[in-house]
Amino acid sequence: MKIQKGKYRLENRNLHFDLIDDLDFKNNGSCFYFRGDNGFGKTSFLEKIIIPALGVENLHYLYIGQDIRTQLYTIKALLSVQGYKVSEMDEVELLKLWINHDRSARVFILDEFDKYFPDYQFIFDWSESFIQTYIIVTHRSHRPYDGIAQKYRVCRLRFELIEFDGRLKNVRVKKE
Amino acid sequence: MVLFKLGILFTLVLSFFWLFVFGPFYDHFAVQLAVFAAVIGWNSLRFSLRETISLLKFCLPFVLSLFVFGVIFHLTRLFGRQDWLQDTLIKCFVFPSSLIFLKILLTYITYLDILNLPISMRKRVGLITMKSAFQKGEKILRRFSWYLDTYSMLKSDGRIKSGLKKYACLIIALYLYLYEEIENSNRLLKNRYQHIYEVDQ
Numbered sequence: 001m002k003i004q005k006g007k008y009r010l011e012n013r014n015l016h017f018d019l020i021d022d023l024d025f026k027n028n029g030s031c032f033y034f035r036g037d038n039g040f041g042k043t044s045f046l047e048k049i050i051i052p053a054l055g056v057e058n059l060h061y062l063y064i065g066q067d068i069r070t071q072l073y074t075i076k077a078l079l080s081v082q083g084y085k086v087s088e089m090d091e092v093e094l095l096k097l098w099i100n101h102d103r104s105a106r107v108f109i110l111d112e113f114d115k116y117f118p119d120y121q122f123i124f125d126w127s128e129s130f131i132q133t134y135i136i137v138t139h140r141s142h143r144p145y146d147g148i149a150q151k152y153r154v155c156r157l158r159f160e161l162i163e164f165d166g167r168l169k170n171v172r173v174k175k176e
Numbered sequence: 177m178v179l180f181k182l183g184i185l186f187t188l189v190l191s192f193f194w195l196f197v198f199g200p201f202y203d204h205f206a207v208q209l210a211v212f213a214a215v216i217g218w219n220s221l222r223f224s225l226r227e228t229i230s231l232l233k234f235c236l237p238f239v240l241s242l243f244v245f246g247v248i249f250h251l252t253r254l255f256g257r258q259d260w261l262q263d264t265l266i267k268c269f270v271f272p273s274s275l276i277f278l279k280i281l282l283t284y285i286t287y288l289d290i291l292n293l294p295i296s297m298r299k300r301v302g303l304i305t306m307k308s309a310f311q312k313g314e315k316i317l318r319r320f321s322w323y324l325d326t327y328s329m330l331k332s333d334g335r336i337k338s339g340l341k342k343y344a345c346l347i348i349a350l351y352l353y354l355y356e357e358i359e360n361s362n363r364l365l366k367n368r369y370q371h372i373y374e375v376d377q
Binding site: 051 | 319323324326346349352
């Protein structure tokens with residue numbers, strides 16, 4: 001799945017993106033790191049541009065949002081409906097079961113997951129056998145885990161504020 | 177003053193249910209349609225059109241299942257009745273109208289009203305907790321729905337089955353959320369109250 005370079009406007013979020021490079025998420029073995037300050041639209045870019053595009057292409061994905069505590073209620077509900085007893089499970093066990101249950105996914109999106117789990121190597125251990133592309137939003141500048149760096153082509157994307165008139169933000173998105 | 181305000185709200189709720197749900201206007205289809213439109217308009221003005229649409233979406237599966245059962249009962253002439261369809265159509269409007277009406281009226285009860293109630297602090301904490309949890313629950317519903325739409329597990333079945341599964345998940349998630357949220361908020365409020373009380377002493 002490709003997202004062409006160009007201008008993307010999210011009027012209801014007062015964000016205009018200028019994507020400098022094409023992004024190819026179907027290209028096997030890529031790990032994208034999205035970086036940039038708070039409020040520059042990383043999550044909006046994910047939820048309003050990338051995720052709808054994945055849906056259009058019918059490409060299965062796993063998404064762990066920034067508000068993981070909220071999302072966990074839906075994961076618990078989903079697994080309960082599938083017949084699992086989730087009442088005794090902790091967060092990590094829930095995530096593991098959910099990820100293992102959705103092995104048709106090819107893209108894994110993590111939005112500031114390191115805020116809750118600073119060391120999240122376990123996510124890759126559980127999913128690298130079927131995931132082709134990782135998209136990771138982070139504020140940290142840590143280097144990728146060794147396994148990831150060896151197996152996946154790492155691509156860093158920077159969100160930079162170009163203009164802000166008090167309401168509308170013009171954000172440039174480009175590869176580092 | 178607060179008792180007077182709550183008295184008016186309580187009277188309005190009783191009047192609504194007496195007139196339109198159990199009383200004289202229940203089987204007047206035109207009246208029910210007008211009440212439904214009025215309640216929808218009121219909710220849109222008090223909150224937003226978007227919020228109203230999401231509330232109607234939430235009611236939709238219940239209304240649809242009500243309608244389907246009504247049609248089945250009508251076709252099978254259950255208990256020899258021939259008015260199942262008409263009765264079901266009325267219920268399809270009465271259910272969302274009364275739910276939205278109740279919801280709107282409850283939002284007129286503020287935290288200050290609860291604090292001014294002549295009841296024990298323990299009961300006030302309970303009421304404040306309930307109000308806060310349900311307010312949050314209402315907002316969180318849209319986010320839950322959004323997350324559930326991202327799960328491919330829910331898309332693997334047919335459209336109707338997937339839709340029903342999604343609504344089942346939505347209700348379970350909301351229940352879990354409210355349960356935990358009520359417990360946490362209650363603990364937090366009690367703790368703060370206890371702390372302030374002890375400091376005052």
